[in-house]
Amino acid sequence: MNSKQLHVACIMDGNGRWARKRGLPRTAGHTAGEESLADIVRAASKREVSYLTVFGFSTENWVRPRAEVRHILGLHKKLFGRISELNENNVRVNWIGRPFDEPGSRTPLYVQRAIRKAIEDTKQNSGMVLTVAFDYGSRSELTRAAKMLVASNSELTPANLQNFLYDASLPPVDVLVRTSGESRISNFLLWQINAAKIYFTERPWPDFDAVDLDAAIALTKN
Ligand code: FPP
Numbered sequence: 001m002n003s004k005q006l007h008v009a010c011i012m013d014g015n016g017r018w019a020r021k022r023g024l025p026r027t028a029g030h031t032a033g034e035e036s037l038a039d040i041v042r043a044a045s046k047r048e049v050s051y052l053t054v055f056g057f058s059t060e061n062w063v064r065p066r067a068e069v070r071h072i073l074g075l076h077k078k079l080f081g082r083i084s085e086l087n088e089n090n091v092r093v094n095w096i097g098r099p100f101d102e103p104g105s106r107t108p109l110y111v112q113r114a115i116r117k118a119i120e121d122t123k124q125n126s127g128m129v130l131t132v133a134f135d136y137g138s139r140s141e142l143t144r145a146a147k148m149l150v151a152s153n154s155e156l157t158p159a160n161l162q163n164f165l166y167d168a169s170l171p172p173v174d175v176l177v178r179t180s181g182e183s184r185i186s187n188f189l190l191w192q193i194n195a196a197k198i199y200f201t202e203r204p205w206p207d208f209d210a211v212d213l214d215a216a217i218a219l220t221k222n
Contacts, residue, residue: 005050005051005171006048006049006050006051006174006217006220007049007050007051007052007053007170007171007172007173007174007175007192008044008049008051008052008053008173008174008175008177008213008216008217009052009053009054009055009173009175009176009177009188009189009192009193009196010040010052010053010054010055010176010177010178010179010205010208011055011176011177011178011179011182011185011186011188012033012036012037012054012055012056012179012205012208013178013179013180013182013204013205014029014179014180014181014182014203014204014205014206015029015030015032015033015204015205015206016029017029017180017204018032018033018180018204018205018206018207019032026068027067027068027071029204029206030068030071030072030075031071031075032206033075033205033206034075034078034079035206036205036206036207036208036209037054037079037205038079038082038085039209039210040052040208040209040210040213041086041089041091041128041130042085042089043209043210043213044128044213045089045090045091045127045128046089047213047214047217048217049128049217050128050129050171051128051129051131051170051171052128052129052130052131053096053130053131053132053133053170053173053189053192054130054131054132054133055133055136055186055188056072056076056079056132056133056134056136057072057073057076057097057133057134057135057136058133058135058136058137058186058187058188059098059135059136059137059140059187060137060187062106062135073108073110073111076111076114076115076132076134077110077111077114079132080093080114080115080117080118080132081114081118083117083118083121083122086118086122086125086130087121087122087125089127089128090125090126090127090128091122091125091127091128091129091130092122092123092125092126092127092128092129092130093115093118093119093121093122093130093132094119094129094130094131094132094167095115095119095131095132095133095134096131096132096133096134096136096141096166096167096170097133097134097135097136097166098135098136098137098140099166100112105135106135107134107135111134115132115134131167131170133188133189136166136188137187138187138188138189138190138191139187139190141165141166141191142161142165142190142191144164145161145162145164145165146161146164148164149161149163149164152164161191162191165191165192170192172192172193172194172195172196173189173192173193173196174196174197174220175196175197175198175199175216175217175219175220176188176189176193176196176197176198176199177199177201177208177212177213177216178198178199178200178201179201179203179204179205179208180201180202180203180204180205181200181201181202182200183198183200197219197220199215199216199219201215
């Protein structure tokens with residue numbers, strides 16, 4: 001394996017349980033989760049990780065209580081606003097998810113703007129690519145790709161379908177991390193994890209640290 005292209009993907013689960021254990025509201029768990037993510041981005045950018053892809057908000061997450069959705073969206077704005085930190089670590093921001101102009105898209109303008117600004121303000125960076133999956137669902141991605149492939153009259157091959165994914169340039173995932181004791185994939189990167197190792201850990205996302213990241217990366221070496 002070419003270690004320069006190492007791709008780590010994370011399903012950041014367990015923010016709610018982390019908070020409940022401490023007698024805190026679920027939103028406090030998400031706040032801690034965003035801080036944990038910022039730490040992991042820094043740690044990953046200093047290792048041989050070329051791509052870090054995280055499940056920030058799924059197409060299924062909109063049904064959560066409004067206040068919780070608002071809080072999680074605000075945390076995305078916070079993460080995408082960490083421009084100087086991202087630049088210091090030479091990290092380029094990227095996004096995958098339902099296109100904002102697609103009928104039914106629910107991404108508020110302030111999140112759209114934060115995503116666009118982070119992409120623009122970090123596009124010069126040559127280090128790790130941080131892809132945030134926001135309003136993302138793998139089945140929607142694949143259905144859209146299949147429709148576009150049919151409309152293009154191209155031959156139905158894996159390589160041609162790949163061209164119509166939200167980001168065709170994302171390399172295959174080497175290791176998928178899921179925290180908090182859940183061993184499910186939950187409609188995340190179904191195409192891209194074809195040959196990935198899977199690292200399940202009992203630790204909730206706010207406690208996931210560089211030691212865990214190293215353990216996940218170690219799985220790709222054997
Ligand atoms: C799972 O916790 C996490 C999410 C729903 C995704 C949100 C992730 C964050 C807010 C972390 C920061 C990330 C970004 C991109 C800003 P859960 O609520 O499902 O936890 P539970 O299963 O314990 O209830």
